[in-house]
Amino acid sequence: MKTELIVIGGGPAGMAAALSAREHGIKDILILERDSELGGILNQCIHNGFGLHTFKEELTGPEYAARYVQQIKEKEIPYFLDTMVIDVQGGDPCRVIAMNKDKGLFEIMCSAVILAMGCRERARGAMNIPGTRPSGIYAAGTAQFFVNREGKLPGKEVVILGSGDIGLIMARRMRLQGAKVKMVAEIMPYSGGLKRNIVQCLDDFDIPLKLSHTVVEIHGKSRVEGVTVAKVDENLIPIKGTEEYVSCDTVLFSCGLIPENELTVAAGAQMDLVTKGPVVNGRLETTAEGIFACGNVLHVHDLVDNVSKEAEEAGHYAAEYIKKKPSDWGEALRPKIPQKSKCILPNDRDTSKTLICIGCPVGCLITVIEENGELTVTGNTCAKGEAYARNEMTAPKRTVTSFIKVKQGIRPVVAVKTAEEIPKEKIRQCMEEIQRAFCTAPVSVGDVLVENVAQTGVAVVATANVTA
Amino acid sequence: MRDIVSRDREFDVLIVGAGVSGSAVARELSKKKINIAVLDKASDICEGTSKANSGIAHAGFDAKPGTLKAKLNIRGSQMMEQLAKELDFPYKRNGSLVLCFDETEIGKLEELKQRGTANGVEALEIINKEQILEMEPSVSSKVVAALHAPTGAIICPFGLNLALAENAVSNGVQFFLKTKVENIKKEDKGFEVITSKGSFRAKVIINAAGVYADKIHNMISMENDRLEITPRKGEYLLYDKKVGSMVSHTLFQLPTALGKGVLVTPTVHGNLLTGPTAVDGEDKDDAATTAEGVSLILQKAADSMERVPATDVITSFAGLRAHEKGGDFVIGEVNGVPGFFDVAGIESPGLTCAPAIGEYVASMISEYLQAEENKDFFGFRKDIAHMAQMTVQEQQKLIHGNPAYANVICRCEMITEGEICAAIHRPLGATTVDGIKRRTRAGMGRCQSGFCLPKVVEILARELGVSESEICKNEEGSVYLLPEEGGEG
Known part of the structure; x- marks a missing residue:
């Protein structure tokens, strides 16, 4: 088998890299994914908080993944599921050995490889x-x-x-x-x-x-x-x-998380002891010829939005590389590693008036003063913060995410969320209704599975697709 | 009055304990025409001392000449390589070094060499610092000399135990797991063994119950012949395969006034292993690791190694050695109880000795029972196919026959669905997650089953026809998931 570009891993990094490579003119691309669906770890991250940068709205993990999966399908980028890559070698061409139940053990030659295998947890x-x-x-x-x-x-x-x-x-x-x-x-x-x-x-x-x-x-x-x-x-x-x-x-x-780089090491790529990922140049190319890396395999990211961004760059650089191989590798350039978050909530915080905004990852400390029935909000850095603070003081609300059982689906459950925030005190009742509910496959993102949950007027909707 | 025991529970020989000693005796006895059963309280074989040790086939210079330990060690060491071929378990003759760090103690190294030679260990030699560092560049530069034993080897302890037991099964031995011996009564022509699963009857009892061998012995022995087995805990640290090649030989430390030291060794699967500690306890089930143990191992290993790769530890574990105060194995017929044989106090080098213990005990029993040869005995066994160790051609052939061998479940060790199913469906097949781990290595890698656990649980449930919430790690109660309705809370 032969192709231009192989992307190892069909999670957020792999999908964004493949889409970007296609956008930059690479026609023959193949994504190899070890799971039975595209999406990677996002499929189990059913909580919300993803996509504020990429899509300017707050999505759950499966929803974020689904948007990329849809583009992969629209652009007809081929992918193999349930496929494990067991060896990668750089060069001209690069060589990838993988296996799955349908094709057995197979070898593919390609001009470039993008590593996007993600990371694993420290045991x-x-x-x-x-x-x-x-x-x-x-x-x-x-x-x-x-x-x-x-x-x-x-x-x-x-x-x-x-x-x-x-x-x-x-x-x-x-x-x-x-x-x-x-x-x-x-x-x-x-x-x-x-x-x-x-x-x-x-x-x-x-x-x-x-x-x-x-x-x-x-x-x-x-x-x-x-x-x-x-x-x-x-x-x-x-x-x-x-x-x-x-x-x-x-x-x-x-x-803690550790980049999963066994293939990278076996390919002979030099490793960076700080990031625990491969050493790369400014084009995200490893020291193994024709092999690029992005996402959590390169270094552990704090936000998936940043993974997507880096992966788009990797896809772009790999495309350029395939079109015209640069004459020299250049210099090693360590990707910008986000400062590890050191979150300390002020100990003596008066929770009746000092709040931490949950609107986005910044987590602004907001003070709300009530005077003559008027609320004055300070400390927020955006309008969302003010809205959050006012709500929190008067009628706090939350989005609830969970799963609902699926009958006749390829998976036993489907991830769901409340379509809007619901009053905080309704969370328990909402969960009870969600746990009692079930649906029948196929289920698609956005399908209403429970109407008017806990008499809030808000629906519970699917945030993932489950086919029959 | 005799309790009624059904015919299918009457045997010539009952072996208590499905560890490596019991399994070795069972296999060796199956060369004779006798009915044999092995009982074990655990849910799988190899659940006691046999599963948590150094995995070493010792050369045999350590034991005092004339002891059973010395005699059986030499014989076991000699038998192991051939046995590994016949029974297809991992074995590697990597040689061992006893490191000496003090000029004034080289004499002790010489004594050790003489002892080894007296025991019958071949090709022992004392080598100097340069020779050591050439062989093992990661050894501490403080080393001054070493005893080199080229016949030292490493083996897979689970592999040996499984191989012996599976081959015993193929030759007609029956295993009764989750069967705890509660009492033993002497009868006219043998014994009644009362267990958690009802009674058994046999002419001969072999007590190979590891740290519990004293309990079994004392059920039947005379007042003045009580046995006491002390569980001696040994903790270990296991390291990532990426540092597995830091050493190629098994490195012992010459015992000093400060203690016995710890070993540093590659495992037969390519990891690095350090340990064990040695702490006597009272609780025969206490295999907990301790903060003290971990730091002691790291500290002592640092004497042998220029650098201990402490950040590459992937897991720690502890085992309990069955220590008897006499310091030697206790093997033989119990005083005044004809037909009742102890195989007790089997501590280091017990794993090495297992094949020899099997041979030694089996000859005693055959004589006692005047047993005839079993002409149908077949002494070969094939292990599960391990994809990770195969050539591409072999892999392709296996996948062609069964595509499940292309579905990787444990990514760290590259273990496939095909291998896991094979582990479940062979004789004495795995019924627990630990059973899968010992037979296939799924979950033994650097992520320590983080990714494969849900899949292994799912496959076990599917293949055994039970629900996932019934799948256990090892013993009863060690479930992973609440029953379905538990999720409704």
């Missing part, structure tokens, strides 16, 4: 958390897959270690599904997640965030029975005497 073992090794210990993303993609709940009483965004999002998810989330422990003195997620995932549900705390032991023989949590000193060493036993049947780890 418990990598952190040397002592204790027993029962079931009930999951990487947060594994639990997210079980809940959001399969509609299954991994446990009832949860302790989460790590307050990165996945940990925070999963705290809310597990809670909405009926589990008790006992705490989120974070070894650092700040959270690595966004402020808006601390507000809407933890504060909204009174889930405690324990900063400068870590799990020092896991207990239980067959299934997790509890954890010992302790405070750590400034060197992150647990302080004797601060241990606290917390009973739970589930521990989720959300302790």
Whole structure:
């Protein structure tokens, strides 16, 4: 087999790179995706907050993915699903070996390759958390897959270690599904997640965030029975005497992401010890001839919008490369790595008048003063902030995201959201109705699955497609 | 009065424990015309000491000459390579080095060499610093000399245990898992064994119950012949394959006044392994790792290595060695209880000795039962096909026969659906996620099952015809998912 460009990975990076390469004149493109659908990890990120930069509106993960999938289909860019790439070699031509159930083991020659395999989570073992090794210990993303993609709940009483965004999002998810989330422990003195997620995932549900705390032991023989949590000193060493036993049947780890670069290393590309991704030049080309990289395989991004942007560049550069191979590689240029978010909510914040805006990832600290029935809002940096603050003081509202069971579909559940925000106090009732509901495949993005949920006048709509 | 035991629960020989010793004895005994069953309380074979150890086939210089350990080690070490070919489990003769870091202790190295030679270990030699660093450039520059044992080897502990047990099954041995022995009664012509799954009856009992061997022994032994097995915990750190080639030999440390030291070794699958610690405990089920253990291993490994790749640790685990205070294996007929044999106190080098223990014990039992040869015995076994270890042609052939071999489930170790299904459907097939892991390596890689766990659970449920919420990690109760209605909360 032969083609001009192979894109490894059909997640947000791979799809944006392929579309951009097509736009820049490359006709023969093939995307190789290991999952049974395009979309990558976005398919299980059913919460909202994606796309503010790319689409100027707030989307859920599956909705964000669906927009790219639609373009891939419109532009008729071919892709193989359930396909694992097992080897990539750079050169002129490059060579990719992959396999799937239909085609078996196959080799494709191409002029260029774009790596877009994403990243994986750091596992418990990598952190040397002592204790027993029962079931009930999951990487947060594994639990997210079980809940959001399969509609299954991994446990009832949860302790989460790590307050990165996945940990925070999963705290809310597990809670909405009926589990008790006992705490989120974070070894650092700040959270690595966004402020808006601390507000809407933890504060909204009174889930405690324990900063400068870590799990020092896991207990239980067959299934997790509890954890010992302790405070750590400034060197992150647990302080004797601060241990606290917390009973739970589930521990989720959300302790960082690592670019998944096994193929890259095997291709002989030089690696960057800082980003844990390959070394690239200004054209996002690795040191392996004809192999480009973008998205979380290059370095872990904070926002998917930034992944898409970088991937578009990679697609563009790969297209240029295919059309006219540059004479020399040039210089290594490390992509701009976003400053790791160090989120500290002011401790002595008077929550009755000082709010954290959840409108976007910035998380402005907004002060609302009431005088003679008039609200004065300060600290916001956009109009959305003012609207949020006024609402929050008078009638706080939230978008609820979850899943609804699907009959006769290729997947057991479909991701959903409330089409608009609903009053915060209606979340519980809304979830009850969502959990009782079911639909029959096929389901498409935007289909109304529950009307007038919790008598709010708002519909619950599908945010993903599930075919029959 | 004799309890009624159905005919299909009457055996010539009952072996208690499906670890590597019990399985080795079972396989060796299946060369004779006798009815054999193996009982184990766990949901799978290889769930005790056999699953958490160094995975070493020791050369045999360590044990005191004249002991059972010394004798069986040499024999086991000699048998292992051929056995690995016949039973198709991973084995690699990588050689071992005992590192010495103090000029004044080179004498001890010499003693060790003499002991090894007395035991019958071949080709031992003492080598100097330059020779060591040429062989192993990652070894600490503080090294002064080493004992080189070219016959040292590494094996897959699960592989050996599974191979022995599966071959035993092919030769007629029956395994009863999730069957806990609760009591043993002496009868006229043998024993009644009362278990959590009802009674069994046998002429001969072999006690290969690992850390629980004392409990089994003491069910039947005389008052003045009690056995005590101390669970001696050993913790390990396992590292990413990308640092697996930092060393090629198994590196031991010469014991000093400060203790026995830890080993640094490549595993037969290409990871790096350091450990074990040695702490005596009381709880026979306590295989928890500890913060102290982890830091001790890192600290001691740093004596052997110029740099310990601490950031590449992918998991830690602990095993319990079955230590008997005499320090040697306790193998033989129990005093005053004819027909009841102990295979107890099997601690290091127990894994190496397993094939020799099988041979040794089987000859005792055959003599006791006056057993005839089993002319139908077939001593070969083929492992599951491992895609990751095949040539492209072999891979293509396998996929052509069954496309499930093209569906990669565990991306870190490249384990396919075909391999997982094979692990479920072969004799003594996997019924748990850990069982899949030991047979195929799915979930053993750097992500530690983050991605493949949901898929493995799904395949197990599908192939076994049960719901996903019933799939366990290992023992009863170790489920991953709440039953469907649990999600309604």
